[in-house]
Each structure stands twice: as structure tokens, then as C-alpha cells.
Amino acid sequence: MALAKRTLPNFRRTESLYAWLMSSPALLALLLFVILPFLIAIGLSFTDQRLIAPEPGQFVGFRNYDRLLSLTVLTLDPLVDENTGAVLRDANGNIEYPRSRSILRTEERYAGFFDWFGFDIFEKRYVIAAKDPTFMQSLVNNIVFALIVVPVQSSIALGLALLVNQRIRGANTFRTIYFSPVVTSTAVLAVVWIFLYNPDIGLINQALSSLSFGLIQPINWLGDPRTALIAIIIMAVWQGAGFQMVIFLAGLQTIASELYEAASIDGANAFQRFRYVTLPGLRNTTIFVLITTTIFAFRLFTQVDVMTQGGPVNNATSTVVFHVVQEGFRAKRLGYGATASVVFFAIVLGIALVQRYLLRSSGDTN
Amino acid sequence: MTSQTRSESPDGAEHKKLSFKSVRRTLMYALMILIVFWTVFPIVFTLVSSVKPDRVIFEDLRSIKAFLPTQFTLENYEQVFQRVPFGQFLFNSVFVSTSTVIFSIFVNSLVAFALARLRWRGRSLVLTIIIALLIIPFEATAVPLLVVVNALPWLEINVSSGFQVQLTQSWLNTLHVQIIPFIADSFSIFLFYQAFLDIPKEFDESAMVDGASPLRIYWSIVLPLIRPTIATVAILQFLVRWNDYLWPVIAVPGERARPLTVGIASFYTQTPQWGQILAYAAMITIPVLIVFLLFQKWFIRSVASSGIKG
Numbered sequence A: 001m002a003l004a005k006r007t008l009p010n011f012r013r014t015e016s017l018y019a020w021l022m023s024s025p026a027l028l029a030l031l032l033f034v035i036l037p038f039l040i041a042i043g044l045s046f047t048d049q050r051l052i053a054p055e056p057g058q059f060v061g062f063r064n065y066d067r068l069l070s071l072t073v074l075t076l077d078p079l080v081d082e083n084t085g086a087v088l089r090d091a092n093g094n095i096e097y098p099r100s101r102s103i104l105r106t107e108e109r110y111a112g113f114f115d116w117f118g119f120d121i122f123e124k125r126y127v128i129a130a131k132d133p134t135f136m137q138s139l140v141n142n143i144v145f146a147l148i149v150v151p152v153q154s155s156i157a158l159g160l161a162l163l164v165n166q167r168i169r170g171a172n173t174f175r176t177i178y179f180s181p182v183v184t185s186t187a188v189l190a191v192v193w194i195f196l197y198n199p200d201i202g203l204i205n206q207a208l209s210s211l212s213f214g215l216i217q218p219i220n221w222l223g224d225p226r227t228a229l230i231a232i233i234i235m236a237v238w239q240g241a242g243f244q245m246v247i248f249l250a251g252l253q254t255i256a257s258e259l260y261e262a263a264s265i266d267g268a269n270a271f272q273r274f275r276y277v278t279l280p281g282l283r284n285t286t287i288f289v290l291i292t293t294t295i296f297a298f299r300l301f302t303q304v305d306v307m308t309q310g311g312p313v314n315n316a317t318s319t320v321v322f323h324v325v326q327e328g329f330r331a332k333r334l335g336y337g338a339t340a341s342v343v344f345f346a347i348v349l350g351i352a353l354v355q356r357y358l359l360r361s362s363g364d365t366n
Numbered sequence B: 001m002t003s004q005t006r007s008e009s010p011d012g013a014e015h016k017k018l019s020f021k022s023v024r025r026t027l028m029y030a031l032m033i034l035i036v037f038w039t040v041f042p043i044v045f046t047l048v049s050s051v052k053p054d055r056v057i058f059e060d061l062r063s064i065k066a067f068l069p070t071q072f073t074l075e076n077y078e079q080v081f082q083r084v085p086f087g088q089f090l091f092n093s094v095f096v097s098t099s100t101v102i103f104s105i106f107v108n109s110l111v112a113f114a115l116a117r118l119r120w121r122g123r124s125l126v127l128t129i130i131i132a133l134l135i136i137p138f139e140a141t142a143v144p145l146l147v148v149v150n151a152l153p154w155l156e157i158n159v160s161s162g163f164q165v166q167l168t169q170s171w172l173n174t175l176h177v178q179i180i181p182f183i184a185d186s187f188s189i190f191l192f193y194q195a196f197l198d199i200p201k202e203f204d205e206s207a208m209v210d211g212a213s214p215l216r217i218y219w220s221i222v223l224p225l226i227r228p229t230i231a232t233v234a235i236l237q238f239l240v241r242w243n244d245y246l247w248p249v250i251a252v253p254g255e256r257a258r259p260l261t262v263g264i265a266s267f268y269t270q271t272p273q274w275g276q277i278l279a280y281a282a283m284i285t286i287p288v289l290i291v292f293l294l295f296q297k298w299f300i301r302s303v304a305s306s307g308i309k310g
Helices: A002-044 A063-069 A100-106 A133-164 A171-183 A186-196 A203-211 A228-252 A257-265 A270-281 A283-298 A302-307 A320-330 A334-365 B002-049 B054-060 B075-083 B086-117 B123-133 B138-151 B186-197 B202-209 B214-243 B246-251 B260-270 B274-294 B296-309
Strands: A071-076 A114-121 A124-130 B153-158 B164-169
Touching (some): A002 A334, A002 B123, A002 B138, A002 B186, A002 B214, A071 A100, A100 A114, A124 A133, A133 A171, A133 A228, A133 B002, A171 A228, A171 B002, A171 B296, A186 A203, A186 A228, A186 B002, A186 B260, A186 B274, A228 A283, A228 A302, A228 B002, A228 B296, A257 A270, A270 A283, A283 A334, A302 B260, A320 A334, A320 B138, A320 B246, A334 B138, B002 B274, B054 B274, B075 B260, B075 B274, B086 B123, B086 B186, B086 B214, B086 B260, B086 B274, B123 B186, B138 B246, B186 B214, B186 B296, B202 B214, B214 B296, B260 B274, B274 B296
Antiparallel strands (some): A071 A124, A114 A124, B153 B164
């Protein structure tokens, strides 16, 4: 008894010592390579620090955030003939408006704003101006990318998972093949797809042309700002679906087969079994897949950097991460790039909090 | 008469059901094979075209011949080796990926062991911090990480001039800048932590009574029990490192330490010869595909477990 009393605190102390010893390599590395850069990003976002500059940057308060996030709307009335009071029209009969660019340049309250885009409704022109239109366009591109990729890729992945989950010969081989683009490097595939997307000789246009008997004209996939983002989306879905397929497959295998048997005995058909057994059983898997795909959509970088460099024109395929690299690294505006990094982190954090909330509410009902 | 029809009708129903089933099955296979074509066509096209001269690639594009090896030449491959230090890039990628994986397994499982099996002050705080770090995507810290690694010193040992040790500044343009920052990984720690929690406590308690140190328990009792998790961490880390593009683009602008991914992107901008570009792409893809096919069960299990636990 006396012996135990004496050795136990001693043992605790060695256990504690060992714990710190075993943890220290990882903790030091995380501190140096994750926590420190993260804190530096926040710190730099309040300065105008340059990437390679001997002198430290100046503290600029929230100026970087203001520049990154400022948006305003200009409402323009049509130009009117001074004598008749009639609305002026150009040669094509379109209403003429004052030039938004000159207003943005001359009026004090619009200092620092640039044209982003505009539209006409009911004889009025609305111009959305931003202090950093490239960032706004990047954000919109990420959102469009996510809005298309998340539902399309997740449904394809679920379909693939259902196909290879059947007890049929060769199911494992099909699963392996469907998964293979996931292990192939994105940078390599991006280069290969540039060739596939070539407007004159690319396989995609050749296939579209011969399948439609020449009806579909060659599409300048990556060279046209209207199709460039879609082209990247198609490639991303092609490569990524296998990943979510495997996660859905793991989810499908957790659903007890008794549930399907019971449903069959009750007379449920295949669709009803899917709707009332499979889908509810996959609830948490689906939330996980949707959230991770959304976060993945906001991390889009490699395809853009290799295939379009954000272009072809007007930042048609720029993304938030691409903007971070362009500003913080290539243009050497470290402080501003850090600001975009912090905003990017806030977006990802927001998405992750939605996931937490959704998964928690499922815990309450079960 | 009646008995005959009676005995016949269930038979007919059975037959109908069977043929319906086989039609359904045939359609299913047709669909699955169609998806196979869609999935593999870029990869097959790359492999097949890489052994054709450019002229033949372009001729074959107009028909199904694009997917058939109508000619065989290794000239594209030879040209790649002549034009760029492909061997160097390959070595860089292999070295970076494998050494990150090896260090990663030990460093991350050690801290996970301490968190899951030892009682110490600060344990829950450290665990909370590591779980919080899971949410920080690499892209959010990449540019500031550049500032950190640029300020770090390194001891360069010059073998050729009699093991002279030289203190250098900045990690940019090196192999270790692609390794050391990625060894500690909160997601790997989390996977190891979960695996260690699943092992019954009695295992190490009895060893502790026998006087075994925590390090010994870790090494000879607990670590051998979590081999599947080691494989998962190794595969996931390897895939991320091997395919990484963003970090080498900004941290390794020079050629000496360049990995294959950045190599192909810059090769593409240097040459209009698609046969060579596709040969380059094939040489990166083939080894990974072979490793994947050999260990495909492990690959798929790894991704699946990353979904369930993450």
C-alpha cells in the first residue's frame, strides 16, 4: 500500500513527461507551419507589406478589407435630349446612358470603385461597381462552380455507388475503374484536357460533331469566356465523382439489409426502397459529401492555373484561391493577398459550421 | 386440362421474370461499360497517343483510331528526356512524397498515442487545438507560409568539399521545403487518435504493470494493431503530396527541386508538340496507376474511412 502511494505520482510524472515528449515534434511543426502562418495572415491583412521588401509594411487598418469587399450600385437615368426632353437612342435603337466609368472617376463618393457589370431594366441602367471587381468575379465563379458541381457530382457519385454496390459479377472491377481518375494528378489531367478541349482538333469537339452529324459547331471551350468555366466544371466532375462514390459506397454498406428485406415484404418497389430506406440511411453521408464538395469547390486552383490562368478574358475563370496567389505571390502584394486568404478561410469556416449544425440536428432526432 | 394450365402458368411467369431480369442485367452492364468509356477515355487517349508521331495523332483524332495504337514509337519519350531533366523531376516527386509519408506516420501517430492513451495535463487543450486546425485549408495559409519558410535557416552539408557545413537562409527552391511543413497533419493525427481509442485499455495497462515505458507500449503493442490506419494515412498523404501543385508553384520556382506536376505545366507552355506532352503525362500517370491497381482495395478503403471519420 505504501509502495503504491509513493510510486503512483511518480509514474504520473513520467507519463506526463512522455506525453509531452511524444507530442512535441508534431506540436512544434503545427505551431510553426500552420498556426504561425495563420496568425501572420491575419496580421499582414492589416498592413501594406510587400512580398520581397526589406522594410516592414505600414499599418493600414481595415483598408485591405474595404478594398476587397466594397460594392456599390449606380443607378443611371437615360441621356435626354436637352431641347426636346426625349430619350436618346443610338443607331440600333438602344437607349443611351451616361458612361459609368466617368462617373466613377469623377465623383468623390465613388473613389476607388471600378465597373464590375451592369444591366438595364425599365429604362434604367444599374451598374454594380466594386473596389476589386476581380475578387468579386472570382467569388461568383466559385459560387457558380459550387452550385453546379455539388448537386451534379454528388448525384453522379450516388448513382455510381448504387451501380457498383449491386451483387453482380465484376462490380469491384467497375468500382476500381470509376475511381481511377481520382488517383491521377490534377495538373496532368488539366494539361490532357486542354488538348481534349482544343476547338479544331480536340476529341470533345470531334465527338460532338460526329454524334450530331455535324450539327454542333466546334466550341472554343477554353477560349470563350462563356464556356471556359463550364469546361473546367465538366473536367472537375469527371475527375472527382469517383471520390464521392467511394464515400457513398461506405455509407450504403452501413444500411442493414434487414431494412430492405422488410420493405420488400411490405411491398415496396425499387424506387420506394431507394426513397424510404436508402436515402434516409445515407443522410449523414450525404451531408458530409455535400459539405466537402462545397469546400472543395472553393479551393479550386490547379485546373484554373494550368488551363486558363483565370481567363480567357475578364477573369471568366478566376477563383478566390487563384486571386490569393495572383495578388499575394505573383503581384507581390503580400498584405492584400493575406486579406484574401483570411476571407477565404472565413468562407470555408462558414461552410463547416453549416455542416456541424446539420449533423447536430440529426443527432437530436435520432 | 385444368391441372395442366395450372402447372404451366407459374412456369411461364417464372420464365417471363427471368427474361425481364436478364434484360435488366444486360442494360445495367451496358450502362456500366458506357461509364467505363467515359471514365477512362482521357487516360487511354493519353497512353495510346504518347507512342504515335504528332502527325498520326492528328490524323487519328477524326475516328475511333484515336484510341487505338496505330503506330508505335518511343521518340516522344526520348524527346522528353532530352528537353527537360525528367529524371530529376521524377526523383524529386518520389523523394518528397515518400519521405513526407514516412515521417508523417511516426510524428502523427506519436502525438495521437499521447492523446489517446496517456493521462497528462494539457491533453484536452491540445486535442481541441488539433481538431480546430482541421478546418484550416492549406490554401488559406500558403502565402504566409512562404514568409515563414523564407526566414528559416538550414544547415547545408556539402559532401563534395569534405563535409563542409554551411548555414544557409531560406528554404525556397529546396526539397525539404516540400517535406517538413507537411509532416505534421491534423487530419492524420485525428485518424490515428480514433484508431488508438478503439484498442482496449487492458492492452497497455497490463504492459504498464510489467514496467513497460509508454514509448515501448507505443512501439511494440499499439502501433502493430493499427496497420490499416497506417496504410490509410500513408495513402492519403502520398496522394496529396504527389499531386500537389499550389505549393511547389510558389515555393519552388527553380528547376532543381521541381516536382513532376509543376514540370508538366511548364513543359506544356514550352512546346507545341502534343506527342511529347502526352508522353510526359503518361510517364507521370503510369506508375501511380500501377501502384493503385496493385493496392486498389487499400486505396478505396482509405478514402472511405476518410469520409466516415472525417
